[in-house]
Amino acid sequence: MMGAATARVPAKINLHLGVGPLREDGYHELSTVFCALSLYDDVTVRAAEEFSLTVRGEGRREVPTDRENLAARAVALLAERAGVADPTVAIEIEKQIPVAGGMAGGSADAAGALLAAARLWRLDTERDALMEIAAELGSDVPFALLGGAALGSNRGEQLLPTLHRGELHWVIVLAKTGLSTPAVYHELDRLRTGRGETVPPPARPDALMQAIASGDVHAVAPLLHNELQPAALSLQPLLRRTLRAGAEAGALAGLVSGSGPTCAFLCTDAEAAVAVAAELSGHGVAKAVRTAHGPVPGARLVPVP
Numbered sequence: 001m002m003g004a005a006t007a008r009v010p011a012k013i014n015l016h017l018g019v020g021p022l023r024e025d026g027y028h029e030l031s032t033v034f035c036a037l038s039l040y041d042d043v044t045v046r047a048a049e050e051f052s053l054t055v056r057g058e059g060r061r062e063v064p065t066d067r068e069n070l071a072a073r074a075v076a077l078l079a080e081r082a083g084v085a086d087p088t089v090a091i092e093i094e095k096q097i098p099v100a101g102g103m104a105g106g107s108a109d110a111a112g113a114l115l116a117a118a119r120l121w122r123l124d125t126e127r128d129a130l131m132e133i134a135a136e137l138g139s140d141v142p143f144a145l146l147g148g149a150a151l152g153s154n155r156g157e158q159l160l161p162t163l164h165r166g167e168l169h170w171v172i173v174l175a176k177t178g179l180s181t182p183a184v185y186h187e188l189d190r191l192r193t194g195r196g197e198t199v200p201p202p203a204r205p206d207a208l209m210q211a212i213a214s215g216d217v218h219a220v221a222p223l224l225h226n227e228l229q230p231a232a233l234s235l236q237p238l239l240r241r242t243l244r245a246g247a248e249a250g251a252l253a254g255l256v257s258g259s260g261p262t263c264a265f266l267c268t269d270a271e272a273a274v275a276v277a278a279e280l281s282g283h284g285v286a287k288a289v290r291t292a293h294g295p296v297p298g299a300r301l302v303p304v305p
């Protein structure tokens with residue numbers, strides 16, 4: 001069987017990231033608000049005689065091209081669950097999402113690979129079954145399929161879509177070196193233990209969800225909150241300079257995205273975002289500066305390039 005399919009998948013940021021205590025299974029209970037942003041990875045899956053994986057674009061040198069790549073693991077898991085007789089494919093990934101940046105780039109590639117492979121093999125896998133496979137691959141993978149804005153709980157994989165109105169405009173500042181997600185969670189545990197804190201379960205950010213539903217950027221800005229931020233700053237102290245530079249450049253609010261080190265700055269509108277991005281580009285704090293908007297839809301099929 002020959003053929004190919006391509007999926008386009010957005011990056012995410014966490015508008016709120018509440019982190020509970022470390023659980024026995026090694027994960028933390030989360031209460032998070034995901035927002036899909038207009039930075040995309042395109043994942044093409046082609047029927048092939050032998051396995052191959054190529055990566056182009058942002059950060060390609062840091063991405064594995066063997067079967068360890070999350071997109072390859074996604075295709076293998078889907079093939080196993082669906083009983084696909086000949087699951088050999090060639091995977092091509094075109095990256096805009098920063099690698100190890102806290103924007104769920106690898107998760108986006110896994111979600112894209114699931115959607116594209118399901119199309120290639122003409123599977124009638126139910127959306128819920130695809131979401132379950134996604135959750136096995138990583139806590140952020142289901143949201144990459146869903147997109148929009150959603151409340152995430154448990155490990156972050158249990159999702160409830162949330163109402164949202166209008167678009168929020170962001171400046172995204174990519175750091176020169178990445179951060180490992182487990183290392184950042186571990187650093188948070190270390191900081192909390194050092195302070196002798198008893199960590200309560202994470203609370204649902206109702207005020208933020210109302211602000212997102214209203215579409216009022218000035219209501220959203222003061223409610224942005226990331227409990228992993230102190231840990232990311234502890235591991236990369238230079239990020240403080242980036243956050244200060246964003247505030248000075250005129251952003252309404254800024255925060256570390258997920259486990260970092262990418263920083264996201266909320267701006268009044270698209271024009272303000274372009275001005276803040278221009279200011280930050282000249283600042284020397286970053287590897288690259290982008291503008292993006294969101295919420296945008298989750299993974300979707302697009303024409304094969």
Ligand SMILES: C[C@](O)(CO)[C@H](O)COP(=O)(O)OP(=O)(O)OC[C@H]1O[C@@H](n2ccc(N)nc2=O)[C@H](O)[C@@H]1O
Binds near residue numbers: 107155
């Ligand atoms: C930081 C976030 O991006 C916020 O959305 C996610 O929590 C990370 O999601 P992810 O990269 O898909 O993470 P996974 O691949 O599921 O887990 C990687 C590692 O991150 C830590 N981890 C992840 C999710 C979670 N709720 N608690 C954790 O402690 C664990 O050490 C885990 O072994």
Ligand SMILES: Nc1ncnc2c1ncn2[C@@H]1O[C@H](COP(=O)(O)OP(=O)(O)OP(=O)(O)O)[C@@H](O)[C@H]1O
Binds near residue numbers: 062070101103106
């Ligand atoms: N398809 C992929 N794209 C990027 N990284 C991948 C991929 N597959 C595996 N990896 C590995 O996973 C690590 C984390 O990369 P990723 O870009 O997913 O980080 P992240 O965006 O910080 O993740 P998250 O926000 O979900 O915590 C990388 O260092 C890389 O070695």
